[in-house]
Amino acid sequence: MSEKTRPLRTDARRNRERVLSAAEAVLAREGSAASMRAVAEAAGVGLGTIYRHFPTREALFAAVMSTRMLQLAELSGELSEAADAGAAFFEFFTAVVDNAGRMRAVADALADAGVDVKTDSSDVSGAAAALRTALGTLLERARQHGRLRPDLHLPEALALLAAMCLAAERHQWDPAPRDRALAILFDGFRPR
Template identity: 45%
Template sequence: MTEPKPLRADARRNRARVLAAAETVFAAKGTGAPTEEVAREAGVGIGTVFRHFPTKEALLEAVLMERMRRFAEEAQSFAAADDPESAFFAFLGRWAEMAAVKNAYTDALSAAGTEVPRLGEVGVKARDALGALLSRAQRTGAVREDVGVGELIALMVGASRAAEHLGDDAALRTRTLAIVFDGLRTR
């Protein structure tokens, strides 16, 4: 099997513009927004969108994977922060925000009958960074010692899904996450 040819510089720029525009449009109007709006936002024709992303699902998947790549990078920067406790809880807050977006994309892909992409290397990087954040916070005594990465992921997935049911009540979401975070702290 031969490797695909690398994209020309102008094609790479167009692809990046389409991805950025798709993220903007989907954030403002939801994942059901039409690809024509993405093309308008990107300043390209609809043919350019479909040249890079043959289906709307391919575009949704690409936006999701790009967001997850950035999230993994963000997790790594939190893991290197000076204050392990603040970094740990700030990152969990970011996780809850990101999870709502990720869930919207994966729900849209599932509804379209498309297999949700595996996170692969991006997921490994995020999990490793989460492990480093957790270990550092535990060493400082900020987080319970009996919590492992697996439990933390399960807890945050559940908390993130639950936060979706709270709707637009940001204050209630904040209080709910504070309760979850208090359960992670040492007594």
């Protein structure tokens, strides 16, 4: 847990970023079977450079996911103080789905967050926990404000979030159908 990283040289850090974002792009384009070579080429670095920063293919992809999840968790911070607690929850939910739609394979990790975390990467499980916490906080607040049905709890919400993410990334959902599906689901979330 206490993975203390020492400051990388600036060019090394820049390479790490390039690899990460190349990996994300390649994952989005080619799915989870994307090869390390494809990532290296997209990043414009050698294969060895990837392995300098990420010990293994799985570690690289886990890093992609946790990075993305952390970004989402950060978004929740802002929303947790929004005036309309219900809107904040729905906005966050939508943002996560939207995000998943842009990146194949991140949804897999989101799905994992719902149950047990299978990956042994503490980074991913940490980010997943952060995301879960973020959703939980917004959920609780919205419910207390009477904007969500009282019997809606975090596990179901996470499961449904994961479901929508998986579908969004697999369908390459366009905004319109996505919004229609979410509108229906959100009606199920509301108190009667």
